Amino acid sequence: MPYDYQPFPYVAPPGLSRPEPRHRVVIVGAGPIGLAMALELANHGVESVIIDDNDVVSVGSRAICWSKRSLEILDRLGVGERAVEKGVTWKVGRTFHRDAEVFNFDLLPEEGHKMPAFVNLQQYYVEQYLVEAVQANDLIDLRFKNKVTGIEQNADFARVEVETPDGTYSLEAEYLIACDGARSPVRGMMGLEFDGELFEERFLIADIEMKADTPPERWFWFEPTFHTGQSALLHKQPDNIYRIDLQLGWDADPEEERKPEHVIPRIEKVVGHSDFKLDWVSVYTFQCRRLQRFVHDRVIFVGDSAHVVSPFGARGGNGGLQDVDNLGWKLAAVLEGSAETVLLETYDTERIHGTDENIMNSSRSTKFMTPADGAERLFRDQVLALAAKAPFARSWVNSGRLSIPCVYPSHGNDDPAMPRASRPGTVAPDAPLGNDWLLSQLGGRLVLLVLGAELDNIDGAEIIRPEVTDTIRRRYLGSEQRAIYLIRPDQVVAARWPYTDKTAIERAIADIWRGA
Amino acid sequence: MSHLLDTPNLTDHDGFYAELLAAHKGLSEPESHALNAQLVLILANHIGDRQVLSEALVLARKV
Numbered sequence: 001m002p003y004d005y006q007p008f009p010y011v012a013p014p015g016l017s018r019p020e021p022r023h024r025v026v027i028v029g030a031g032p033i034g035l036a037m038a039l040e041l042a043n044h045g046v047e048s049v050i051i052d053d054n055d056v057v058s059v060g061s062r063a064i065c066w067s068k069r070s071l072e073i074l075d076r077l078g079v080g081e082r083a084v085e086k087g088v089t090w091k092v093g094r095t096f097h098r099d100a101e102v103f104n105f106d107l108l109p110e111e112g113h114k115m116p117a118f119v120n121l122q123q124y125y126v127e128q129y130l131v132e133a134v135q136a137n138d139l140i141d142l143r144f145k146n147k148v149t150g151i152e153q154n155a156d157f158a159r160v161e162v163e164t165p166d167g168t169y170s171l172e173a174e175y176l177i178a179c180d181g182a183r184s185p186v187r188g189m190m191g192l193e194f195d196g197e198l199f200e201e202r203f204l205i206a207d208i209e210m211k212a213d214t215p216p217e218r219w220f221w222f223e224p225t226f227h228t229g230q231s232a233l234l235h236k237q238p239d240n241i242y243r244i245d246l247q248l249g250w251d252a253d254p255e256e257e258r259k260p261e262h263v264i265p266r267i268e269k270v271v272g273h274s275d276f277k278l279d280w281v282s283v284y285t286f287q288c289r290r291l292q293r294f295v296h297d298r299v300i301f302v303g304d305s306a307h308v309v310s311p312f313g314a315r316g317g318n319g320g321l322q323d324v325d326n327l328g329w330k331l332a333a334v335l336e337g338s339a340e341t342v343l344l345e346t347y348d349t350e351r352i353h354g355t356d357e358n359i360m361n362s363s364r365s366t367k368f369m370t371p372a373d374g375a376e377r378l379f380r381d382q383v384l385a386l387a388a389k390a391p392f393a394r395s396w397v398n399s400g401r402l403s404i405p406c407v408y409p410s411h412g413n414d415d416p417a418m419p420r421a422s423r424p425g426t427v428a429p430d431a432p433l434g435n436d437w438l439l440s441q442l443g444g445r446l447v448l449l450v451l452g453a454e455l456d457n458i459d460g461a462e463i464i465r466p467e468v469t470d471t472i473r474r475r476y477l478g479s480e481q482r483a484i485y486l487i488r489p490d491q492v493v494a495a496r497w498p499y500t501d502k503t504a505i506e507r508a509i510a511d512i513w514r515g516a
Numbered sequence: 517m518s519h520l521l522d523t524p525n526l527t528d529h530d531g532f533y534a535e536l537l538a539a540h541k542g543l544s545e546p547e548s549h550a551l552n553a554q555l556v557l558i559l560a561n562h563i564g565d566r567q568v569l570s571e572a573l574v575l576a577r578k579v
């Protein structure tokens with residue numbers, strides 16, 4: 001059944017009748033990223049106000065693929081299990097050229113992680129769960145039908161003008177977080193450039209409702225006979241909803257293509273029958289762009305306002321959640337006074353590093369799917385031709401390289417005898433821990449993960465000493481017998497040692513807060 | 517002498533593919549052909565194994 005859009009109630013904000021005291025944080029935009037940002041800050045004890053010009057969740061499913069890392073982040077925010085329960089867990093992707101399968105992959109989820117590799121769940125569900133968590137949280141004040149119309153920066157605060165159905169008022173905040181999406185009015189009002197590439201191609205994106213017994217797999221076609229010369233994607237979501245993407249070509253007229261009389265015959269050819277209902281249709285042009293800097297003094301850009309990518313590879317929403325993960329603890333520490341503002345610079349550098357990786361991967365996939373005439377098309381077509389006869393070429397076929405978290409550049413102490421998968425800069429790998437999971441013990445604060453080593457108490461970090469199971473040995477010790485890991489509040493490994501002393505650890509902790 | 521390897525053997529093949537397309541950027545069709553031809557000859561010399569090269573030719577012509 002289609003999603004039942006329930007408008008959230010508008011309540012006249014206090015600022016309409018009297019000036020509000022300066023807030024610590026105002027978040028503009030209650031999309032998935034703004035909502036997650038507020039919850040993450042609340043986990044660190046920081047209050048915030050979220051304002052959104054609208055009063056419903058995302059219209060149309062938009063983001064559907066949520067990566068393992070996103071699910072881990074959502075889990076810390078209290079909605080991860082709900083997302084997995086409702087979502088469609090999938091791991092097999094099949095790629096077809098014309099009508100023959102040329103390649104398939106199995107994301108082969110390794111045992112011993114709480115979260116699966118990918119879950120498909122419509123963005124409106126993710127937003128609904130986040131809104132419910134926000135509304136149950138006393139530290140967050142969520143205001144619908146509050147639209148930002150102006151912004152002003154001062155030395156130590158930002159002020160926004162806000163329009164409501166009952167008139168306008170202004171809000172001040174020590175930090176303003178712009179989560180107002182790809183078209184970001186805040187970005188526009190600040191006159192910031194959004195650099196990058198626009199792909200001269202149009203895609204029809206449709207959700208249809210149909211009863212089918214297809215397995216939960218991602219099917220991607222290059223030049224199928226049902227949609228000559230173009231590419232197509234079919235992906236399953238909960239509630240018998242299927243996502244279909246069809247490449248249309250640059251010359252397609254978006255207004256015309258959106259009309260049911262054009263959409264329905266195209267989809268009939270994909271699914272081979274007419275026993276379906278249209279749930280949502282849109283025509284998109286995709287871009288890969290980012291701001292030059294994400295931190296502008298008291299205004300910080302997070303999510304689509306900071307960067308957009310084409311959706312092949314599912315890096316938009318997933319990338320935004322990683323921004324949230326990276327910024328939350330840093331901003332909380334700066335607001336509390338336990339870190340200098342320079343720590344926020346590392347949000348800028350680390351997330352620009354992650355964004356550039358996402359943009360690079362998304363651009364490559366988009367180029368492979370929509371090659372320009374000349375060498376691009378020549379090589380694309382010949383990779384497809386080779387894929388049918390040479391196994392190596394199958395992995396060269398690029399219909400999206402799925403989102404995995406980037407590895408942040410790190411100067412943290414390392415030991416080459418320990419596994420690469422948990423080196424400094426990576427997200428600490430999960431592992432079962434009795435009835436619980438390692439990742440639920442990490443995060444939120446600095447942790448020293450002590451494995452078979454001796455260590456006295458250290459100020460500023462909590463020591464945990466899990467049992468060294470086989471999985472923990474494989475993921476954290478490698479050929480070492482013992483280890484000490486210093487893990488940041490966002491579960492990223494900061495440094496690791498087989499042997500060390502108090503001074504070295506204290507120095508590494510100080511480095512984290514100095515943003516070194 | 518060894519045999520042609522047709523299973524995955526190149527790490528970061530996406531990176532190589534992007535670099536290859538970038539090398540063609542701005543070239544006319546004949547210039548692109550010339551680039552491809554030189555590339556084949558350079559790689560053939562580097563591979564340096566007649567048997568492998570013959571097998572590669574057979575694979576490329578196979579329909």
Ligand SMILES: Cc1cc2nc3c(=O)[nH]c(=O)nc-3n(C[C@H](O)[C@H](O)[C@H](O)COP(=O)(O)OP(=O)(O)OC[C@H]3O[C@@H](n4cnc5c(N)ncnc54)[C@H](O)[C@@H]3O)c2cc1C
Nearest residue numbers: 029031032033053063064065148180181303304316317318
């Ligand atoms: C077809 C499609 C498929 C996608 N698939 C995936 C996928 O599979 N996986 C994935 O991870 N990502 C995917 N994405 C990307 C994903 O949808 C976005 O990255 C995500 O929505 C970004 O969230 P956000 O909160 O930053 O912005 P948005 O979701 O755009 O939210 C911005 C919010 O700001 C509000 N706002 C705007 N202006 C103002 C104002 N002046 N005042 C107050 N509020 C304002 C808006 O009402 C909105 O609620 C896809 C996108 C598209 C279009």
